[in-house]
Amino acid sequence: xxxxxxxxxxxxxxxxxxxxxxxxxxxxxxxxxxxxxxxxxxxxxxxxxxxxxxxxxxxxxxxxxxxxxxxxxxxxxxxxxxxxxxxxxxxxxxxxxxxxxxxxxxxxxxxxxxxxxxxxxxxxxxxxxxxxxxxxxxxxxxxxxxxxxxxxxxxxxxxxxxxxxxxxxxxxxxxxxxxxxxxxxxxxxxxxxxxxxxxxxxxxxxxxxxxxxxxxxxxxxxxxxxxxxxxxxxxxxxxxxxxxxxxxxxxxxxxxxxxxxxxxxxxxxxxxxxxxxxxxxxxxxxxxxxxxxxxxxxxxxxxxxxxxxxxxxxxxxxxxxxxxxxxxxxxxxxxxxxxxxxxxxxxxxxxxxxxxxxxxxxxxxxxxxxxxxxxxxxxxxxxxxxxxxxxxxxxxxxxxxxxxxxxxxxxxxxxxxxxxxxxxxxxxxxxxxxxxxxx
Numbered sequence: 001x002x003x004x005x006x007x008x009x010x011x012x013x014x015x016x017x018x019x020x021x022x023x024x025x026x027x028x029x030x031x032x033x034x035x036x037x038x039x040x041x042x043x044x045x046x047x048x049x050x051x052x053x054x055x056x057x058x059x060x061x062x063x064x065x066x067x068x069x070x071x072x073x074x075x076x077x078x079x080x081x082x083x084x085x086x087x088x089x090x091x092x093x094x095x096x097x098x099x100x101x102x103x104x105x106x107x108x109x110x111x112x113x114x115x116x117x118x119x120x121x122x123x124x125x126x127x128x129x130x131x132x133x134x135x136x137x138x139x140x141x142x143x144x145x146x147x148x149x150x151x152x153x154x155x156x157x158x159x160x161x162x163x164x165x166x167x168x169x170x171x172x173x174x175x176x177x178x179x180x181x182x183x184x185x186x187x188x189x190x191x192x193x194x195x196x197x198x199x200x201x202x203x204x205x206x207x208x209x210x211x212x213x214x215x216x217x218x219x220x221x222x223x224x225x226x227x228x229x230x231x232x233x234x235x236x237x238x239x240x241x242x243x244x245x246x247x248x249x250x251x252x253x254x255x256x257x258x259x260x261x262x263x264x265x266x267x268x269x270x271x272x273x274x275x276x277x278x279x280x281x282x283x284x285x286x287x288x289x290x291x292x293x294x295x296x297x298x299x300x301x302x303x304x305x306x307x308x309x310x311x312x313x314x315x316x317x318x319x320x321x322x323x324x325x326x327x328x329x330x331x332x333x334x335x336x337x338x339x340x341x342x343x344x345x346x347x348x349x350x351x352x353x354x355x356x357x358x359x360x361x362x363x364x365x366x367x368x369x370x371x372x373x374x375x376x377x378x379x380x381x382x383x384x385x386x387x388x389x390x391x392x393x394x395x396x397x398x399x400x401x402x403x404x405x406x407x408x409x410x411x412x413x414x415x416x417x418x419x420x421x422x423x424x425x426x427x428x429x430x431x432x433x434x435x436x437x438x439x
Contacts, residue, residue: 011100011103011104012100014103014116015096015099015100015103015119018096018099018119018120018123018124019092019096019099021123021124022092022095022096022123022124022129022132023092025124025129025132025133026088026089026091026092026132026133027089029133031133031134032085032088032089032133032134033085034084035083035084036084037084037135038134038135039134040134040136041084041134041135041136043065043066044066044070044071044074044135044136044137045074045078045135046065047065047066047068047071048070048071048072048074048075048078049075049078050071051068051071051072051075052075052078052079056068056071056229057233059233061302061303062233062234062242062303062304063242063303064230064233064240064241064242064243064303065241065242065243066137066181066241067177067178067179067180067181067184067226067240067241068178068226069137069140069144069175069176069177069178069179069180070137070140070179072178073140074087074135084135087135088133088134088135090139091132091133091134091139091140092132094139094140094142094143095123095128095132095139095142095143097143097147098139098142098143098145098146098147098412099119099122099123101143101146101147101149101150102118102119102122102146102412102415102416103115103116103119104150105146105149105150105153105416106118106119106415106416106419108153109380109383109416109419109420109423109424110419110420110423110424111423114419114423115419118415118419121415122411122412122415125357125408125411126353126354126356126357127339127353127354127357127358127404127405127407127408128142128408128411130353130405131405137179137180138405138408140179141176141179141180141408141409142408142409142412144172144173144175144176144179145172145176145409145412146412147168147172148169148172148173148176149386149412149413149416151165151166151168151169151172152165152169152215152382152385152386153382155169155211155215156208156211156381156382156385157382166211166214166215167218169215170214170215170216170218170219170221170222171218171219171222173187173215173216173218173219173222174218174219174220174221174222174223175222176219177219177222177223178222178223178226180409181240181241182393182396182397182400183393184220184223184238184240185396186389186392186393186396187216187219187220187223188220189392189395189396190212190216190388190389190392191213191216191217191220193388193392194209194212194213194216195213197209206381207381207384207385208381212385226240227240234304236304242303242304242306242307243264243307244307244311244400245306245307245308245309245310245311245314246262246263246264246265246306246307246310247262247400247401248310248311248314248315248400249310249311249313249314249317250262250263250401251314251325251328251329251332251399251400251401252313252314252315252317252318252321252325252328253290253317253324253328253343254317254320254321254324255290256324257286257343258287258290258328258343258344259327259328259331259332259335259341259342259343260328260329260331260332260343260402261331261332261335261342261343261401261402261403262401262403263287263291263343263344265295265298265299265306267284267287268287268288268291268292268295269288269292269295269296269299271284271288280345280346280347280348281344281345281346282344282345282346283344284344286344287343287344294313298310329398329399331402332397332398332401332402333398333402334402335402335403335404336394336397336398336402336403336404336406336407337358337361337362337404337407338351338354338355338358338359338404339351339353339354339355339358339403339404340354340355353404354404358404358407361407361411361414364418364422365414365418368418368421368422371421371425371426372417372418372421372425375425378424378425379417379420379421379425380420383416383417383420386413386416386417387413387414387417389413390409390410390413390414393409393410394407394410
């Protein structure tokens with residue numbers, strides 16, 4: 001572990017410019033000042049408003065759009081009738097605290113200067129800033145995720161009151177699953193992997209997977225009230241949302257020139273365009289022609305019934321059209337990393353906001369695989385565990401919906417992992433002229 005010159009009292013000082021830049025990035029956006037909900041903000045607002053009235057989703061026809069993690073926080077300012085502007089500004093605090101956590105992690109593995117530079121690069125990561133001025137869950141998600149990573153690492157090394165870090169880590173991970181439901185499945189997959197590793201006791205012990213198992217179980221305990229709530233509401237166990245079916249159906253589309261990106265019934269039946277994408281959407285009549293019959297037939301059903309039928313149809317399409325599903329999967333991976341391609345959408349410069357920074361991430365990650373594998377035993381085991389969790393998450397989104405914003409959660413984990421690879425395993429230098437010699 002690196003000796004650091006950045007003491008806790010100096011953390012806020014060295015990150016103050018980042019705080020100011022984040023503030024500028026958010027305050028300079030006209031949408032920050034909107035008095036109406038924008039795009040997916042409506043999902044979170046609806047659930048938060050419901051919470052202030054004593055329920056989360058309508059009991060007669062529940063439409064569960066998102067996990068309750070972010071709506072729970074939003075419900076307080078909504079109950080107090082605080083303007084949306086101030087709710088959006090809270091993202092500055094979330095991202096600033098996330099940056100503090102990230103710097104605390106990075107300074108363990110690399111020198112202070114690169115740790116600080118990497119923290120700034122992440123804080124100003126364009127795909128993250130793209131959503132930072134809206135009432136979206138991304139900023140809270142980053143604070144919970146990076147906070148979990150920090151407390152997990154501190155527990156892993158038994159630092160200070162490490163049992164306290166253990167409790168904080170499991171709570172943050174559990175609340176992360178409440179905020180972004182896919183992490184509930186990541187927890188289950190990681191838990192299954194931990195239990196499978198019991199057959200290799202040396203690995204199980206070396207990576208402290210017993211403790212990790214209890215953290216995962218603790219996180220599931222934090223999630224459990226939501227699971228119980230939904231079971232009582234729907235009669236379905238571990239039913240976390242009513243829109244998984246449309247996601248799977250979109251991914252398994254068998255029609256040519258459709259690449260598996262998400263669409264919904266309102267796009268098919270009403271001709272609605274994705275919010276903010278009206279100028280770049282094209283050929284919506286083709287989308288309607290391909291899917292109108294199915295969506296018309298289920299339009300009068302409940303959300304749960306629609307979800308079940310769409311899941312069944314998605315599985316049917318996967319079986320009948322495996323080659324097309326493979327093409328959609330490849331397109332989905334491309335969307336995760338490069339935000340391209342999308343069906344029924346013309347190209348515009350927005351894609352560059354994802355493409356340019358993510359090319360660097362992908363290339364450096366690929367180049368770092370070989371040195372990481374050759375010196376695998378030298379990589380801190382806690383970073384290996386976190387990298388495994390990030391890969392489980394990516395695997396989940398590969399099978400589900402893919403778009404550039406879904407890469408955001410793995411970026412801080414990859415920063416920490418590959419920072420160790422590039423600064424501790426690799427050694428790159430410019431030779432002096434006498435060392436180069438004559439050609």
